[in-house]
Amino acid sequence: MPDLAHIHHAVEEWSGHDPYAETLTEQQVADYWRDGFLIGVPVLTDAEVDRILADIDEVSDPGHEGREFWYEYNSDATSTGGTVQGIGGWRVRQSLHDLLWHPRITSAFAQIMNAAPRLLFDQLFLKPPGQSGVIxxxxxxxxxxxxxxxxxxxxxxxxxxxxxxxxxxxxxPGSHKWELLQRPTKLMQDVGSIYEQLTPEQQAQFTPVPAEVKRGSVLFHHPLMIHGSHPNTSDRPRRGTTIHAMADGTRAAVDEPTIDGVPAWLMGGAGPFYPMTENPQGPLLEGTYFPLLRKV
Ligand SMILES: O=C(O)CCC(=O)C(=O)O
Incomplete structure (x- = not known):
């Protein structure tokens, strides 16, 4: 099967959407910048979610076609503390690929960033029923x-x-206005190591809110927003997929692994992030692996 990274538009057009209609009201954009997130923007129909879930079921077989295109894929939740995580699904299955170009998502990106959005990468977070699944x-x-x-x-x-x-x-809420803190050593185990780095004032303001959301709706969050999730204690799955977007014109400025223990796709000559340099005017993140999601 082909690597879908070479196709920089939805294979199947999203019908019924004006590609340049604004998704968010001015108030929602203001709420995003005040709180650092937005909860519950409707995007997909039930049938559209079903297509994505069918593709996700297919790739849960470790021998699936296109396995080589994932940057990272671990279908065995028992070895990750209970969450199946996959990075790069847009290269592997059409429904995950086309989702990147959903007009309601790309328009919201453009509204929030006030710039044309590009893909940094996409990421699956699947918590099977009855397992831990802490982030x-x-x-x-x-x-x-x-x-x-x-x-x-x-x-x-x-x-x-x-x-x-x-x-x-x-x-x-509001934590996107705090400074950049150290990343946790274990993303998919424990909850709370970041807390020790907070000032007493920040600890007093550390009041997480649940982002309860309906299937087919989405959340948006700021890159400095402190977020995480507790175990799935129910008998239902909790499946989500993320699109991490950056403004057109973003550069790769530092040469360091960005995901603990998984440097290959970032560091290796074969990886999409190669070459990276210490030059703050380093290479633009563009080309095959960083597609433009929409013009301004
Ligand atoms: O799915 C989760 O629980 C965590 C998601 C997350 O960390 C993210 O979207 O950046």
């Missing part, structure tokens, strides 16, 4: 400091109703 409190940008300047937005797409019982994402 430690973290700021996404602590993994991406090589990509500068910081003008990024993450869209988290709910593929199931996500609530307290199945481990929905939680946000700490």
């Amino acid at each position: 430690n409190w973290h700021q996404d940008y602590s993994y991406w400091t090589y990509s500068q300047p910081m003008n990024h937005v993450t869209c988290w797409v709910a593929l199931d109703d996500a609530d307290l019982s199945n481990g929905c994402v939680h946000y700490v």
